[in-house]
Amino acid sequence: MPAQANADTGRTASRLTDDAIVSAWRTLRAVDCARCHGKDYDGLAAPSIVEYARTQNRERFVRMVLDGEPSRGMPAYRGNPSIAAHIDDIYRYFLGRADGTIPADPRPPQR
Numbered sequence: 001m002p003a004q005a006n007a008d009t010g011r012t013a014s015r016l017t018d019d020a021i022v023s024a025w026r027t028l029r030a031v032d033c034a035r036c037h038g039k040d041y042d043g044l045a046a047p048s049i050v051e052y053a054r055t056q057n058r059e060r061f062v063r064m065v066l067d068g069e070p071s072r073g074m075p076a077y078r079g080n081p082s083i084a085a086h087i088d089d090i091y092r093y094f095l096g097r098a099d100g101t102i103p104a105d106p107r108p109p110q111r
């Protein structure tokens with residue numbers, strides 16, 4: 001991995017008014033990560049995804065979601081086309097949750 005890999009972690013504020021983030025939000029709902037990670041993804045049977053985004057880099061985050069940790073109960077989502085297609089926005093959603101620009105609960109704005 002080149003040393004600059006961190007330069008593109010995309011640590012920019014995201015909001016639920018951003019269409020791509022709304023799609024990511026819907027994907028997370030559809031797959032129901034919440035059943036293990038808690039309704040706000042901040043920890044239940046499985047650890048907080050928000051905290052993971054706060055403390056890990058993009059590469060580790062993406063690898064964890066796509067490859068999982070099957071022996072420890074985290075499924076691999078590489079074979080799920082909607083997760084794979086939205087992985088960058090899923091990461092941005094959790095960064096937004098971690099830095100507070102995206103609030104925990106809310107539904108995307110109706111339009």
Ligand code: HEC
Binds near residue numbers: 033073077
């Ligand atoms: C069947 C339960 C289950 C589901 C569903 C699930 N996870 Fe997990 N996840 C886990 C478990 C258990 C761990 C902890 C694995 C370990 O101990 O290494 C984990 C770990 C993680 C981690 C790393 C957290 C850390 O602190 O190590 C991330 C990020 C994550 N999951 C994201 C997701 C996302 C995103 C989804 C939905 C697309 C999802 N998970 C769905 C069970 C689940």
